[in-house]
Amino acid sequence: MGNRQFGFPCFLCLKLSQEMLIDTHSHIYTEDFSDDIAEVIQRAYENEVRKIVLPNIDSSTVKKLLDLSEQYPQICYPLMGLHPTSVNEDYEEELELVEFWLQKQKFYGIGEIGIDLYWDKTFVNEQTDAFRRQIRMAIKYDLPIVIHFRESFNEVMAVLQEEKVPGLRGVFHSFSGTIEQAQQVIDLGFKLGVNGVVTFKNSGMDKVIEKVDPSHIILETDAPYLTPVPFRGKRNESSYLIYVARKVAELHGISVQELARRSSQNAESLFQI
Template sequence: MLIDTHSHIYSEDFNDDIDDVITRAYDNDVRKIILPNIDSSSVKKMLDLVDQYPQICFPLMGLHPTSVGEDYKEELELVEFWLKKRKFYGIGEIGIDLYWERTYIEEQTEAFRHQLKLAKAYNIPVVLHVRESFEEVYAVVKEEMDERLSGVFHSFTGTLDQAQKITDLGLKIGIGGIVTFKNSGLDQVVQQIDPQHLMLETDSPYLTPTPFRGKRNESAYLIHIARKIAELHDISVNEVAKITSANAINLFGI
């Protein structure tokens, strides 16, 4: 069994064929899919999909850093509203994004810290978005770290030193399609990280792995990421599935 620990298959990219997408995932041994939220505009579509496939899809609640703007406090109030209303398996995706713009860096940091505190209050894990912001995210996480905080650095593309910092905090590392890209260099880093620290993800519809790069990503393609990690560590795909799925089950309680 494979678990896609980060997938946005509730997005409009899948409006026309979501049932086929779920079937293809299942046919490729992907039996559970974690759905991170973006902001107030994505909640309904995400929860509708969860209600349609409750044995496969597991929702997270959170405010994505690129959705942090002048109205971020209202957005955070909605996050809190939903957390009280129904079960979520984590807070995410949350973090700091300095790739798209830096206008709201202070607001991003405040929203991020607030949501880390929510995760601790609800005793659920966090899924961390880190884009050109590793040091900023790591500093806040380290300040907030205690026995109640667990989670994963999603879509990891960093260095071995950064990976060590993550695992020293007891957090997991999410590996997606970039590890299959020929010149990414991520394969050389992942080869040196014990699989016990890893979880698999697609980040669908983005970051499609080789050999489908350039096309819409979907959860069924997780198998190609698992095969790459198996190759890098000279172990079987079954072993990769066993280790990474156990990590996901233990972290998210699914």
């Protein structure tokens, strides 16, 4: 019944409290889940994950994203955006498509967007421009932004400082920075997206997250990536969010119910879900 040696509540305890969890960043619409998506959704639901926010990647993923969102409208909340690792010479066309979809139907945010200097720096200028223009779309459509900032915290922050207007809001997804960077995010009025990395030994994120008030935290899996302990190395899925919630609750010395309640409130108010 779960890990009790540290006095953690079990799954059942969370059920009894009727607190739900929200996975604010999940790519369960991709091929990794095409064989068993119904079971994945079922397991998420059984583990109190009642809402799942789905960030887009690029034009090749829109159909799958929208199909899943239509199939599970009470659970899945789609975002629209162009991921920085999908930015290349065709990015203008991709951005036109993002705007086309924003005009066409309801989305709950712009994401995921940002700058990634880890995989490839070839298109750094294009990535920066795509990020800037999608921030402007978020302002135009009054939507939150979901930021990917792999090895690009300062670059992302510089664009945000130039583009920010009152009302601009969002999350630094998969937050992996220092306590000083966490403070900069908080000062900007943005949330920190915390995932399975906080459960990894030697990630150092426990030392940062324990100093961040839960009012600034939302939870995410980034499925199929970043699988929390004890499933590290396997495919991640939304039901594993409970392991992230437990770890964050433990770091703050509060019950998992309390952490679930607070982080879910943050997520609901950010995405209006």
